[in-house]
Amino acid sequence: MSIAVIYGSTTGSTAEIAASIASALGADCLNVAEVSADKLAGYDALVLGSSTWGAGDLQDDWEANIGALECANLAGKKAAVFGTGDSLGFADTFCDALARLRDAAVAAGATMVGAGAVEGYDGVASRVFENGQFIGLPLDVSNQPELTDARVAAWVEKLKGELA
Ligand SMILES: Cc1cc2nc3c(=O)[nH]c(=O)nc-3n(C[C@H](O)[C@H](O)[C@H](O)COP(=O)(O)O)c2cc1C
Structure with a gap:
């Protein structure tokens, strides 16, 4: 199975984690600034990572290139989301960018995986926590x-x- 980790990162935190996830999965690791819809659709699975900026916004490179994800034909493919944020400074929008990535991947036809429990985030009520x-x-x-x-x-x- 071909897997790509696609990340957007402004100060390097998400990039570092993307590299580590890609290494552990045996996946390609690509900056979102360098991908096209066709490139994304060429993989069996996508692991999508973004930090969150502003008040719940996508990282800038993702914002500029979210169309590549939205326009990719991901029918029959799997996708998962990860990212970095600040749960104390931005409790209401903690890692909200993950919801944007998820929405775009689902709109492109992907089936989401990777949801579940994460210990240690008591009280987080942003869009990253759902159902x-x-x-x-x-x-x-x-x-x-x-x-x-x-x-x-x-x-x-x-x-x-x-x-x-
Ligand atoms: C101006 C500013 C706005 C931020 N807004 C949010 C936010 O809304 N939600 C959040 O979880 N983190 C927020 N953060 C924290 C960043 O997402 C966090 O520092 C992240 O690790 C940066 O990752 P990167 O280096 O991969 O871009 C903000 C940080 C700054 C400086």
């Missing part, structure tokens, strides 16, 4: 950096099962 679970993997590298490696490792294992 009692997280829609992907939200990471708070600003306030909980010590939890990141274990969260990523657990999510990658879950993805391996759900992408198989």
Whole structure:
């Protein structure tokens, strides 16, 4: 199965995690600024990562190129979302960009995987938390950096099962 991790990152946090997820999955790792709809549609599965800016907005490169995802034909493909944010400074919009990515992937025909529980985010009520679970993997590298490696490792294992 061909998998690509596609990321947008302004200060490097999400890029670093994208590289680690790609390495663990044996996936390609691409900056969203460099992808087209055809390129995305050439993979069996996409792992989509963005940090959140403004008040719940996509990272700038994603904002500029979200059309590549929206216009890709992802029927029959799987997709998952992850990203970094600040759960203390932006509790109401913590990792909201993941919901934007999810909405675009679903509109393109993808089936979402990678949703579930993530321990340690009591009280988060942003769009990343839906129907009692997280829609992907939200990471708070600003306030909980010590939890990141274990969260990523657990999510990658879950993805391996759900992408198989
Ligand atoms: C001006 C500004 C606005 C931000 N807005 C949000 C936000 O709405 N939600 C959130 O979860 N994080 C927010 N953040 C935190 C960033 O998403 C976080 O620092 C992230 O790790 C940056 O990742 P990157 O280096 O991959 O771009 C904001 C940070 C700044 C400086």
